[in-house]
Amino acid sequence: MIVVTGATGNIGRHLARNLLAAGETVTAVSRGASAPLPVGAGLTAVRADLAEPESLTPALRGADALFLLVHGSGDGLDAAAILDTAQAxxxxxxxxxxxxxxxxxxxxSAYDGFRALEDAVTGSSLEWTILRPGGFHSNALAWAPSVQAQRTVFAPYGDxxxxxxxxxxxxxxxxxALLDPRHAGQIYVLAGPSTSPRDRAxxxxxxxxxxxxxxxxxxxxxxEQMVGWMPASVADDTLTILGSPTAEESAVGPDLTTVLGRPGRAFAAWARDNLGAFR
Ligand SMILES: NC(=O)c1ccc[n+]([C@@H]2O[C@H](COP(=O)([O-])OP(=O)(O)OC[C@H]3O[C@@H](n4cnc5c(N)ncnc54)[C@H](OP(=O)(O)O)[C@@H]3O)[C@@H](O)[C@H]2O)c1
Structure with missing residues (x-):
């Protein structure tokens, strides 16, 4: 059995489906604040809060593997306690x-939470794999209201x-990585094709x-817009990356293609698959 945290989110929904298709049984964890997954053969939904690690125990009991996805960068979470609970x-x-x-x-500092989680994961006795993605195609969902109302995207650093x-x-x-032990001990930097905000519009x-x-x-x-849904320090640090990316942040490295045996899906394909959000 595999436990998927963040199971009702952008990644978790796909992951639960993939694991079921591979014949695994899945325990889908979320707090129940977002729309639930349709529970069916092989899938159990359990409410738990990563901010209260002991609440994860019923979901984790009997699990072989854990997909750990946190809200934001996991600031304020007790990373060591989460890993201890999983091991126990x-x-x-x-x-x-x-x-x-x-x-x-x-x-x-916006990424201190991730560094604490990475340290707890690599310091644990578990087999581990760390996924370090760049920005998600789904960040464009923040543009949905203005695209619906005015067929306009308002964004900084257009080019x-x-x-x-x-x-x-x-x-x-x-x-x-959950199914194949050959990914143990790897840190994958995961980036799809490169586009500017103007290209995405x-x-x-x-x-x-x-x-x-x-x-x-x-x-x-x-x-001003971003502080409506994220802490000001995170907005500042995100804007720094969007406006002045480092060479590594700008590069489309090989890891995604190496793991999947194909290049990452283009933003245009994601847009076609998610048109309903923008109509
Ligand atoms: N967007 C980007 O460009 C980007 C880039 C790099 C890394 N990331 C990282 O990717 C992650 C977000 O992935 P995503 O977009 O797939 O997620 P998402 O769509 O934002 O969904 C978050 C999921 O986590 C659950 N959740 C939130 N707080 C929780 C808690 N305290 N305990 C248990 N479950 C909780 C939510 O369900 P409930 O609300 O019902 O609990 C939901 O299932 C974040 O860690 C983010 O920092 C994002």
Missing amino acids: AGVHRVVLLSSVAAGTRPDL VALPSVDPADLADVAAA TALGVALGEPVTFVEISREQAR
Whole structure:
């Protein structure tokens, strides 16, 4: 049995489906704040809160492996207690969803939570794999209201291209790492094809069959919007990466293609698959 945390989110939904298709039984963990997964053959949904590690025990009992995905960067979580709880329950393999910035931005405090989780994972006696993705294609969902209302994307740094990755590809990599011990001890930096915000607005327009206008906003305007759904320090650090990426953040490295045997899915394909959110 495999426990998937964040099971109702962008990655977790795909991952639960992948593991079921591979013949695994899955325990899907979330707090129950988001829409539940349809429970069916092989899938059990359990409510638990990573902020209360002991609440994970009923889900983890009898599990072989754990996919660990936290909200934000896991700030405030007791990383060591989560790993201790998993070990005590008999889990022997963990796959952690971290961020490329855990490696590239040692100076930015927004990623301290991921570094603490990575340290707890690598310091545990479990077999581990760490996934460090760049930005997700699904971040474009933040544009859905203005695309629906005005066929317009408002975003900063319109021409700064960065690799982004389809959450479904991350789920494919996570499934591989959960099922195949050859991925143990690996830290994978996961990036799909590179596009700028302006390119992504154009791709949304092509998918919709109607032009989508791109309007570049300032860093301050973007920050004002972002603090509505994330802490100010995280907004600041995210904007620093979006505006001035490092060479590693800008590169489309080989790990995703190596693990999956194919390149990452393009943003345009994600846009076609998720058109309903933008209509
Ligand atoms: N977006 C990016 O560009 C990017 C880049 C690199 C890394 N990441 C990382 O990717 C992760 C987000 O992945 P995602 O987009 O697949 O997730 P998501 O769609 O935001 O969903 C979050 C999931 O976690 C669950 N959850 C939230 N808080 C929880 C808690 N305290 N205990 C148990 N479950 C909890 C949610 O369900 P409930 O609310 O019902 O509990 C939901 O299932 C974050 O760690 C983020 O930092 C994102």
